[in-house]
Amino acid sequence: MxxxxxxxxxxxxxxxxxxRDGHRPAFNIAFAEAGVDWDWTVxxxxxxxxxxxxxxxxxxxxxxxxxxxxxxxxxxxxxxxLGLHLAKNRYYAQLLSQGKIPLRPGxxxxxxxxxxxxxxxxxxxxxxxxxVIALLDHTLGSDSATWFExxxxxxxxxxxxxxxxxYHYAMHAMRLEPAxxxxxxxxxxxxxxxxxxxxxxxxxxxxxxxxxxxxxxLLVLDHLGEPHQPIHVISGNAHGCAYVNVDFxxxx
Ligand code: XBP
Ligand code: MG
Numbered sequence: 001m002x003x004x005x006x007x008x009x010x011x012x013x014x015x016x017x018x019x020r021d022g023h024r025p026a027f028n029i030a031f032a033e034a035g036v037d038w039d040w041t042v043x044x045x046x047x048x049x050x051x052x053x054x055x056x057x058x059x060x061x062x063x064x065x066x067x068x069x070x071x072x073x074x075x076x077x078x079x080x081x082l083g084l085h086l087a088k089n090r091y092y093a094q095l096l097s098q099g100k101i102p103l104r105p106g107x108x109x110x111x112x113x114x115x116x117x118x119x120x121x122x123x124x125x126x127x128x129x130x131x132v133i134a135l136l137d138h139t140l141g142s143d144s145a146t147w148f149e150x151x152x153x154x155x156x157x158x159x160x161x162x163x164x165x166x167y168h169y170a171m172h173a174m175r176l177e178p179a180x181x182x183x184x185x186x187x188x189x190x191x192x193x194x195x196x197x198x199x200x201x202x203x204x205x206x207x208x209x210x211x212x213x214x215x216x217x218l219l220v221l222d223h224l225g226e227p228h229q230p231i232h233v234i235s236g237n238a239h240g241c242a243y244v245n246v247d248f249x250x251x252x
Contacts, residue, residue, distance in 0.1 A: 004250050005180040006120035006149075007110075008170055008199070011132050013186035013206050015107050016139065019049060020208070022092055022101045023127075027054070030087035034080075038067050046208045052126040052160045052189050055085045089131060096138040103139045104204065106224025106243055111140070111147065117246045121148045122170045124183070124194075126161050128154040150174055162189040167197035182249060188212035200252070202244065205234065218252060 051060040073080040150173040157165035178198030219236035225243030
């Protein structure tokens, strides 16, 4: 890919394993605080992840699983969901500040290398800008949000992933065409979003997404790898590379 100009990264599950040990426990603390007895186990959360967006996920759970609801939810469901989601994000930020959620292998190395080699960087995510910045601050350092020319996040577009809107938004803001960019994703919803925006995608799976359908992805890997921690290729041609670096991405 000789005209590669930018790398566009998903956040949750791609930069870090935020779902199982970040958002999920934060949701559970918010539920307990609100006096509901819901318990989003690791297994149940994997099913709920099919719905992107925390507010949308809570609504889906209420509609599909019919859990017990407090009076506050019965009188105004929208504001009840909004309150739970705000509380979840507060606890999520606390977990991040305790250093509980590290970056995935190869993420820091690839971002630093891309910056050094003049590639432009962007974020395309379903989560909120605040959550993105909190994660970046607590993992890459306090000025790292500025590494990204565009942080396309959350409710800035009406339709969340798997709709392609958030990738269109990011590319439009950077004045770039899909052929000049590569997307990095971890889930089927994210992959479909990038694919339908015309992007070629490198997928790094995780325990929630290893059985998702990534047909058509450029590469599907276990992670981005490090010199001492080689990648395992699930599909695609990695040309014998042990880890993902900029030279390798330019050749794809
Ligand atoms: C991430 C999501 C988000 C997070 C929680 O999807 O679906 O909803 O689970 O964040 P992706 P919010 O990685 O494809 O962007 O609660 O802020 O939505
Ligand atoms: Mg993701």
